[in-house]
Amino acid sequence: MVSANRRGSAPEPGVERSDAPVFAPGPDGLAHLELILNGAYPLPGFMTGDEAETVEKEGRLPDGRPWPVPVTLEVPAELSGVEHLILTDPEGAPLAGLEASEHWRGADGRHRLAGAVTLLRPPTYGVLRELRPSPSEVRAQRELEPSGRPLLAVVTDRPLHHRALHQIRAEADALGRVHGDGVRAEVLVIVDTGLEDEGMATAVLAAEPLLPARTSFVVCTLPRSADRSRGVLGGVWGAREVALAAHVAAAYGATHMLSVTGGDGPDVERVMAQRPPLTVLDPEPWRYSSVEGLWLPLTRVDPGEARSELTDEQVEAELAHGRELPSWFTPARVGAELARLRPARTRRGLTVLFTGLSGSGKSTIARGVCDGIRRSGRSVTLLDGDVVRRMLSSELTFSREHRELNIRRIGYVASEVTRHGGVTVCAPIAPYDRGRAEVRAMVEEFGDFFLVHVATPLEVCETRDRKGLYAKARAGLIPAFTGISDPYEEPGDADLVVDTEGMDPAESVARVMAALRGGGWLPEHDGRSARAGEEE
Numbered sequence: 001m002v003s004a005n006r007r008g009s010a011p012e013p014g015v016e017r018s019d020a021p022v023f024a025p026g027p028d029g030l031a032h033l034e035l036i037l038n039g040a041y042p043l044p045g046f047m048t049g050d051e052a053e054t055v056e057k058e059g060r061l062p063d064g065r066p067w068p069v070p071v072t073l074e075v076p077a078e079l080s081g082v083e084h085l086i087l088t089d090p091e092g093a094p095l096a097g098l099e100a101s102e103h104w105r106g107a108d109g110r111h112r113l114a115g116a117v118t119l120l121r122p123p124t125y126g127v128l129r130e131l132r133p134s135p136s137e138v139r140a141q142r143e144l145e146p147s148g149r150p151l152l153a154v155v156t157d158r159p160l161h162h163r164a165l166h167q168i169r170a171e172a173d174a175l176g177r178v179h180g181d182g183v184r185a186e187v188l189v190i191v192d193t194g195l196e197d198e199g200m201a202t203a204v205l206a207a208e209p210l211l212p213a214r215t216s217f218v219v220c221t222l223p224r225s226a227d228r229s230r231g232v233l234g235g236v237w238g239a240r241e242v243a244l245a246a247h248v249a250a251a252y253g254a255t256h257m258l259s260v261t262g263g264d265g266p267d268v269e270r271v272m273a274q275r276p277p278l279t280v281l282d283p284e285p286w287r288y289s290s291v292e293g294l295w296l297p298l299t300r301v302d303p304g305e306a307r308s309e310l311t312d313e314q315v316e317a318e319l320a321h322g323r324e325l326p327s328w329f330t331p332a333r334v335g336a337e338l339a340r341l342r343p344a345r346t347r348r349g350l351t352v353l354f355t356g357l358s359g360s361g362k363s364t365i366a367r368g369v370c371d372g373i374r375r376s377g378r379s380v381t382l383l384d385g386d387v388v389r390r391m392l393s394s395e396l397t398f399s400r401e402h403r404e405l406n407i408r409r410i411g412y413v414a415s416e417v418t419r420h421g422g423v424t425v426c427a428p429i430a431p432y433d434r435g436r437a438e439v440r441a442m443v444e445e446f447g448d449f450f451l452v453h454v455a456t457p458l459e460v461c462e463t464r465d466r467k468g469l470y471a472k473a474r475a476g477l478i479p480a481f482t483g484i485s486d487p488y489e490e491p492g493d494a495d496l497v498v499d500t501e502g503m504d505p506a507e508s509v510a511r512v513m514a515a516l517r518g519g520g521w522l523p524e525h526d527g528r529s530a531r532a533g534e535e536e
């Protein structure tokens, strides 16, 4: 949100300036802001261009302290000249005042503001807010009953299965032995999840009773840098991200850290090269012994009988088809929570997006597919291109900007239906990669996305010319007509391609239905055809 840029004298700390422009940072800016404000970062505010460059190149702040990632605030160009800025959460509630000390542009050309931030109001926005205490609150709580024991932090955005739980218990025991009395170290699980999206947080929390008695959990949102892919079941972290997590863990009072990123995480040497403020442990690998029926350190399992944990793809496939995760792999309560978060595809929200030229057959196929989905027993919402243009986007033109906005609106509605477990079928032209990718991202926050490219050649669409639009476009009566005088970017990420040339509409519908059944989103046979013993 951006308002007019007005300047004035410096405000008193913590006092809201009613005349300052307001701005809601994006997800990473907001994540950084909260970590600055709650004291998890030892930084007064957002970095200048020089500071960010030193961090980027040398992994340290200009004063020499190691620091792994630039902490920067991206702003729209119109805010680049402001001196004071009110930073708000996405709902517009003020969080902090920023005294801008520098406006700079990074190598990416984007505008950024540097400067100290002052807390205006403690954040109330964000999922699981009651589990987000500040580092000083956590440290104060521990000081009430000081145990003198090491505090082992586990930073994770993925559920803790048997392998990780064994590793945590073993490392907590080992730290207790090293530190004297043989009593286990305390454990602090830092659950990393988005501010808007619970992600896997509740599945991580489900493991609470399976961890040592003095284990506590906090939730926080770490910024997601470009080198961290965001899988549904948890991301793959880079060394600098683990190092940033180590800084946050140290602020919470941790003396050691274990990052439970699964097999593909960075090795500890690369993390320690970032000079984190605590020891990042390199846990012993564990395997399941299929003969003994136990998880054991790798060294104690015969290679022939050692089983690794399931991969993310295997977990996803089990959940997609509604199968229970095996008990050798994960505790029942973690499996049950995962099944709740990722229900079987027959119960999971789904958006099917048809894209293709005008006249390619999107509406015809989409209508048939909707009928089929209904027959299979699921309810479905159809967002046809023409209907959306009438009901949601009647003021929009066919400029690139308006087409993008149109598809974003479709994506928003579809993602809401998906969030609640419904099926949406959308059939706009959606000519641009970027817009389609945006819809995919919006939908995949909550469920599944299936892209169908109706790849009927332009000549065929033009010959059909059902609405006479191509003739008008050729005559220059319709400007910026897709395929004639406006681009159509062929998707490279379609889950299914249907070229309807020389194909009966029923056959096109059947292909899409087969793909949806094969993927597990619909039962193999719908009620009616199962009763009649007939095929679709």
Ligand SMILES: Nc1ncnc2c1ncn2[C@@H]1O[C@H](COP(=O)(O)OS(=O)(=O)O)[C@@H](OP(=O)(O)O)[C@H]1O
Pocket: 357, 358, 359, 363, 385, 386, 388, 389, 398, 402, 403, 404, 406, 407, 427, 428, 429, 430, 431, 467, 469, 478, 479, 480, 481, 482, 486
């Ligand atoms: N300039 C131009 N380019 C393309 N299409 C045009 C244009 N002007 C009007 N129409 C009619 O609008 C329908 C496409 O609207 P969409 O909302 O699906 O397009 S977009 O996704 O926003 O690009 C499209 O409907 P379909 O034939 O169902 O695709 C056309 O009937």
Ligand SMILES: Nc1ncnc2c1ncn2[C@@H]1O[C@H](COP(=O)(O)OP(=O)(O)O)[C@@H](O)[C@H]1O
Pocket: 356, 357, 358, 359, 360, 361, 362, 363, 364, 365, 427, 464, 466, 500, 501, 503, 504, 505, 506, 508
């Ligand atoms: N295999 C097919 N699939 C879909 N439509 C087809 C097919 N074969 C011919 N058609 C015809 O092509 C036209 C496609 O129009 P429509 O579905 O409105 O396309 P769009 O929504 O992409 O503009 C319809 O008249 C339809 O009967």
